[in-house]
């Protein structure tokens with residue numbers, strides 16, 4: 326364990342600072358909660374699609390609404406747009422500061438070491454956005470080549486958006502040919518990163534090869550469809566989306582008078598809240614990750630805004646960095662709901678160990694963000710780069726900004742945490758397991 330910690334410590338200090346790319350400096354994020362209603366955009370094809378669906382089958386669940394609006398294969402918000410960054414609708418931590426991705430890179434290496442340095446090491450990222458997080462992590466891997474000791478590294482991206490997959494390919498592979506794979510392949514795009522690692526793109530986890538993997542999901546679970554339920558005197562009832570009777574080109578929420586399959590199966594008897602949001606797709610994904618971690622080894626790190634089973638109505642929209650009414654101009658704004666980590670923990674069961682949720686501030690502090698900032702500041706004399714680094718640090722850590730609202734949650738194999746067994750002769754103890762970085766202090 327001492328050797329592993331030593332390698333990480335060295336890695337941390339010796340990570341060289343690349344010329345800090347101009348990331349983003351505005352302060353508005355997806356943290357507001359008051360929606361500003363807008364006029365419906367004219368000729369909104371998504372609105373037409375939804376109203377004809379509702380006319381044909383009746384009101385649709387909020388989950389179906391969210392799935393259609395965000396990931397409809399032809400006109401979904403994520404499928405059509407590059408929505409991240411100053412000119413888009415919102416900005417995320419990896420886009421704000423390179424330090425974020427670097428620390429997550431260290432986390433991945435730390436978990437790989439704690440698992441006994443397996444020969445195959447897959448990094449799997451869900452919803453990689455513009456590819457910034459993966460790019461910062463690959464830079465860390467490349468600089469830690471020595472510590473990684475010849476592990477066969479590969480990057481696997483689960484991305485539903487063809488548009489964003491091109492942005493990711495450009496970010497990770499540069500100008501080389503990043504054309505598509507053939508139709509019958511599980512991966513729809515393959516290539517090699519500028520640092521020399523194989524990269525593949527998939528639409529779903531099932532297509533990602535089995536094997537030891539570190540799974541990362543940053544601001545991914547909040548984009549998965551939720552159902553909304555309201556407690557009534559008659560029991561839990563589902564909230565659905567219907568056409569507004571007074572304005573046929575507008576949508577409205579309705580409470581279904583009778584139980585639905587979802588309201589009967591996804592609510593809990595002992596729930597004390599009056600309103601709950603449940604994300605069965607998130608739960609199903611956690612169950613699949615749990616199975617893979619138990620059978621193949623590895624760990625999952627989920628970072629998102631969320632709560633531990635305490636919040637109620639968090640469904641909201643963002644457009645142009647401003648809150649946006651969720652039912653207005655569907656397909657032209659991002660839709661999101663806070664992640665209920667207590668639900669994810671329940672669906673994981675006891676086959677894996679769950680850590681967190683803890684705040685982003687605590688996680689990054691434990692990962693040594695202060696030391697990393699100091700190293701970067703020391704290596705960067707340029708005043709504007711230094712100002713940007715400090716501003717990025719404040720954005721990530723300030724409790725009023727992203728420090729408290731964003732949470733980190735991990736799934737780990739029990740074997741990774743097992744108490745050291747006695748060696749064969751029963752005399753010397755085997756080394757104690759490496760502490761779980763981020764959830765306890767990484768002593769640098």
Ligand SMILES: C[S@@+](CC[C@H](N)C(=O)[O-])C[C@H]1O[C@@H](n2cnc3c(N)ncnc32)[C@H](O)[C@@H]1O
Pocket residue numbers: 395396403404409417418419420451452453454455483484485486489528542543544545548549
């Ligand atoms: C809010 S963005 C976060 C981007 C990135 N992780 C970041 O933090 O900058 C959500 C990402 O997940 C992708 N996505 C959304 N729903 C998805 C799904 N069902 N399957 C795969 N990717 C999805 C989007 O295309 C986008 O890349």
